[in-house]
Amino acid sequence: MPKLTDTQTIVLSRAATRPGNLAMPLPEGLHGAAAQKAVTAMITRGWLEEVEANLRRGEPMWRETGDGHGTTLVVTEAGLQAIGIEPVVASTMTNLRNAKLELVTGPKDAPEASPSPATPKPVAIRAGTKQAEIIGLIQRPEGASIAEIVEATGWLAHSARGLISGGLKKKLNLPITSEKVKGRGTVYKIEAA
Numbered sequence: 001m002p003k004l005t006d007t008q009t010i011v012l013s014r015a016a017t018r019p020g021n022l023a024m025p026l027p028e029g030l031h032g033a034a035a036q037k038a039v040t041a042m043i044t045r046g047w048l049e050e051v052e053a054n055l056r057r058g059e060p061m062w063r064e065t066g067d068g069h070g071t072t073l074v075v076t077e078a079g080l081q082a083i084g085i086e087p088v089v090a091s092t093m094t095n096l097r098n099a100k101l102e103l104v105t106g107p108k109d110a111p112e113a114s115p116s117p118a119t120p121k122p123v124a125i126r127a128g129t130k131q132a133e134i135i136g137l138i139q140r141p142e143g144a145s146i147a148e149i150v151e152a153t154g155w156l157a158h159s160a161r162g163l164i165s166g167g168l169k170k171k172l173n174l175p176i177t178s179e180k181v182k183g184r185g186t187v188y189k190i191e192a193a
Helices: 006-017 032-044 077-082 087-105 130-139 146-153 157-171
Strands: 048-052 070-075 176-181 185-190
Touching (some): 006 032, 006 077, 032 048, 130 146, 130 157, 130 185, 146 157, 146 185, 157 176
Antiparallel strands (some): 048 070, 176 185
């Protein structure tokens, strides 16, 4: 793990818990030249990324671009890994953010549409949780059966199925498929995008 300053740790950790992994607003007291220096260093290392701010949704701006638009800062997969969030969880969070961005903004060549108020906010997935562990299991190429998930988590089978159906498919909108495999039962997988 790279050596982080206290400021970098605070910015990345707070962003990991926010919807869409937004790094804004920066910690209190970090502004002006100090903020510019810290953010530039994190962008250079690939830990932060500057993206167009969705002002309609109230995303805080990092800077104005001069054409009536602004940018905000989000933590990248590398930034999440720098603070110890597992690579599987980090890539899932990055994929979710990108999917939500495309869902809200639409394809690049499509006319701009107003975001739907029913669009769910992205949810941060904390490392070391049972949810993160299950996501890691079903992201494997061979997927995971309920029996394997139960063994890894210590949960009952109905709890594991409930998390997959309600938490991962519906709430996080992950592209999970299931199929019956002889000798393993129902196997769940997250389809690669």
